[in-house]
Amino acid sequence: MRSHTCGELRKSHVGQRVQLCGWVDTVRDHGGVIFIDLRDRYGVTQVIFDPRDSQEAWDRAQGSRGEYVIRIEGTVEPRPADMANPKLATGEIEVRSNTITVLNRSATPPFPLDDEEAAKVSEDLRMAYRYLDLRRPQMQKNMRYRHEMVQAIRVYLDRAGFTDIETPMMTKSTPEGARDYLVPSRILPGTFYALPQSPQQYKQLLMLAGFDRYYQVARCFRDEDLRADRQPEFTQIDMELSFVTPEDIYGIIDGLLAIIMKAAGHGEIALPLPRMKYDDAMNRFGSDKPDVRFGMEMTDVSDVFAGTQLKVFAGVLAKGGVVKALNAKGQGNTSLSVMDDWTAMAKDAGLGGLAYIRVSPEGEWKSPIAKFLSEGERQGLTKKLGMQPGDLVMFGADKLATVNTALGRIRLIAGEAAGLIDPKKFAFTWVTDFPLFERNDEGELQAMHHPFTSPHAEDLAFLDSDPLRVRAQAYDIVLNGVELGGGSIRIHDPELQARMFKILGIPTAEIEDRFGHLIRAFGYGAPPHGGIALGLDRLIMLMVGGESIRDVIAFPKTQKAMDLMMNAPARVDAKQLRDVHIRLDLPVENPATGPASG
RNA sequence: GGGGACGUAGCUCAAUUGGUUAGAGUACCAGAUUGUCGAUCUGGGUGUUGCGGGUUCGAGUCCCGUCGUCCCCGCCA
Numbered sequence: 001m002r003s004h005t006c007g008e009l010r011k012s013h014v015g016q017r018v019q020l021c022g023w024v025d026t027v028r029d030h031g032g033v034i035f036i037d038l039r040d041r042y043g044v045t046q047v048i049f050d051p052r053d054s055q056e057a058w059d060r061a062q063g064s065r066g067e068y069v070i071r072i073e074g075t076v077e078p079r080p081a082d083m084a085n086p087k088l089a090t091g092e093i094e095v096r097s098n099t100i101t102v103l104n105r106s107a108t109p110p111f112p113l114d115d116e117e118a119a120k121v122s123e124d125l126r127m128a129y130r131y132l133d134l135r136r137p138q139m140q141k142n143m144r145y146r147h148e149m150v151q152a153i154r155v156y157l158d159r160a161g162f163t164d165i166e167t168p169m170m171t172k173s174t175p176e177g178a179r180d181y182l183v184p185s186r187i188l189p190g191t192f193y194a195l196p197q198s199p200q201q202y203k204q205l206l207m208l209a210g211f212d213r214y215y216q217v218a219r220c221f222r223d224e225d226l227r228a229d230r231q232p233e234f235t236q237i238d239m240e241l242s243f244v245t246p247e248d249i250y251g252i253i254d255g256l257l258a259i260i261m262k263a264a265g266h267g268e269i270a271l272p273l274p275r276m277k278y279d280d281a282m283n284r285f286g287s288d289k290p291d292v293r294f295g296m297e298m299t300d301v302s303d304v305f306a307g308t309q310l311k312v313f314a315g316v317l318a319k320g321g322v323v324k325a326l327n328a329k330g331q332g333n334t335s336l337s338v339m340d341d342w343t344a345m346a347k348d349a350g351l352g353g354l355a356y357i358r359v360s361p362e363g364e365w366k367s368p369i370a371k372f373l374s375e376g377e378r379q380g381l382t383k384k385l386g387m388q389p390g391d392l393v394m395f396g397a398d399k400l401a402t403v404n405t406a407l408g409r410i411r412l413i414a415g416e417a418a419g420l421i422d423p424k425k426f427a428f429t430w431v432t433d434f435p436l437f438e439r440n441d442e443g444e445l446q447a448m449h450h451p452f453t454s455p456h457a458e459d460l461a462f463l464d465s466d467p468l469r470v471r472a473q474a475y476d477i478v479l480n481g482v483e484l485g486g487g488s489i490r491i492h493d494p495e496l497q498a499r500m501f502k503i504l505g506i507p508t509a510e511i512e513d514r515f516g517h518l519i520r521a522f523g524y525g526a527p528p529h530g531g532i533a534l535g536l537d538r539l540i541m542l543m544v545g546g547e548s549i550r551d552v553i554a555f556p557k558t559q560k561a562m563d564l565m566m567n568a569p570a571r572v573d574a575k576q577l578r579d580v581h582i583r584l585d586l587p588v589e590n591p592a593t594g595p596a597s598g
Numbered sequence: 599g600g601g602g603a604c605g606u607a608g609c610u611c612a613a614u615u616g617g618u619u620a621g622a623g624u625a626c627c628a629g630a631u632u633g634u635c636g637a638u639c640u641g642g643g644u645g646u647u648g649c650g651g652g653u654u655c656g657a658g659u660c661c662c663g664u665c666g667u668c669c670c671c672g673c674c675a
Contacts, residue, residue, distance in 0.1 A: 030632050030634065033634080046635065066625090083633060117609075120610055121610075122609090125608095225674075348670095449675065451675075564667090
């Protein structure tokens with residue numbers, strides 16, 4: 001139907017007879033001559049209709065409206081030099097047309113389809129008409145980027161000897177971790193499949209099967225609450241390798257990320273990517289996914305306050321807590337109302353409050369705590385924090401973990417407020433040596449990563465005596481404060497795996513029921529192996545500078561996990577429920593509300 | 599589950615202390631217009647103020663409930 005796309009005609013095509021197809025972007029009717037900007041995913045070309053060329057074509061052009069689908073035939077002509085449009089790649093030419101076919105008409109779109117206007121439109125409307133939203137150049141670009149990056153990843157991994165293997169979407173629920181999406185079985189009444197939270201066990205079994213290097217662009221499902229960077233279904237670049245150390249994984253991912261940065265047009269990055277131990281990440285940045293685009297690290301000032309008159313700090317230190325500080329350089333003029341907001345945030349994060357000192361340009365310390373500070377403490381703080389006139393210093397005092405987390409959050413918003421975060425910068429870091437276990441709310445041990453994660457060999461001695469001290473061979477890759485992915489070296493020894501389950505307090509019968517297949521498999525010669533999974537949506541989001549992974553997913557869900565275009569989830573027929581042996585037990589208060597079937 | 603922001607024309611927004619017929623830009627429709635490219639000019643308001651209830655002489659505005667979207671906390675091995 002077409003000889004060219006709407007993005008490719010140049011001066012070199014002048015004189016050629018061409019056929020173009022696309023959507024009407026705009027119609028400019030001058031009474032005589034009519035201009036139509038014709039758009040497809042490749043670009044925009046100006047088409048000119050003159051009644052002297054063809055009255056019939058002119059009539060149809062005049063009747064065309066935005067988003068009509070048309071096909072035109074015409075001759076490529078140069079534009080007079082002063083009428084070229086530098087905003088268009090095709091701006092030096094136009095197509096003089098005497099033939100136009102309206103392939104399809106369009107209703108008036110419910111919102112403007114140009115990027116600038118659409119950015120202001122409420123997101124629910126864009127989602128309800130996602131197919132129109134996707135017509136916008138920005139969304140076309142995002143989807144195209146996504147495609148190109150996945151292509152680059154596949155080529156890279158193929159060359160590195162990886163095999164792409166699909167694993168089941170209908171699998172078995174594993175009660176740890178996230179809530180599962182369940183699929184009822186019709187054939188076996190009362191039983192359910194679960195959609196995979198990740199292909200974790202399958203990929204480990206593939207190592208056992210001898211597939212050496214596996215990868216998959218894997219869809220994963222987690223029934224948890226949504227965020228800007230979390231969707232109930234998302235995509236991972238999932239991989240697993242046999243006979244590897246963490247170094248091997250770092251090397252492969254470093255190379256992969258370098259390729260992706262290049263494919264996204266962000267140039268070369270220095271390799272190897274920087275690394276940081278988990279403890280350092282927590283102590284310096286207060287996060288296991290530190291944003292290392294800027295400094296403003298935490299400093300432990302407990303020693304400065306060793307004999308302090310300040311009761312709050314003294315009390316914390318007496319109980320074995322710490323006092324840590326952030327110096328927001330040059331932010332001494334931060335308003336009290338902002339400080340109130342940040343204090344509320346600190347309290348929300350578990351601190352009793354947020355002590356702070358605003359240093360005036362003259363060097364005067366303006367602070368509710370200033371009068372309690374001794375000269376020695378003043379000097380100690382000045383020296384240790386490099387305090388200068390105009391600085392803002394904030395303190396957190398509590399248990400180490402609480403202070404770290406709370407000040408870590410304050411660091412991010414204070415850094416943002418101070419304009420320290422360069423949105424064009426890409427700062428990667430590995431975070432290594434995660435703890436193997438953590439305590440949950442009930443005080444029980446649970447696996448920080450997952451129960452198949454291998455402990456550090458040198459920490460094995462503490463596995464029973466001091467499990468919280470045991471480090472895992474687990475690692476995350478972080479970009480600009482976003483967790484891009486994580487993985488670990490797995491346990492391949494069935495005895496150690498059984499020991500892990502025991503330490504985690506999983507009863508023997510339950511181990512057999514939930515993991516018996518895995519332990520049995522590991523009894524048949526499991527190679528040492530490890531892997532990693534990268535969140536593809538987050539990666540693409542960061543590469544295209546998006547605010548949310550919804551920007552890089554063609555058909556995302558809302559915060560209530562609804563698809564506003566399909567109207568999913570929806571009710572189903574009683575017969576469908578009977579087939580899968582399900583009887584509904586709905587809350588009584590408002591049975592009429594909720595998503596209607598449709 | 600909790601905290602916060604928002605909901606008025608197709609879209610983005612305005613509307614004084616609760617006060618007359620709810621406006622503007624844009625889109626849309628009609629007409630004019632032969633070099634525009636955010637075309638221009640003239641004319642046209644197309645509205646269940648998300649929904650339900652309440653207070654009031656009178657509600658877009660106040661109160662209660664509810665629905666929806668977004669951000670954050672919890673949650674996400």
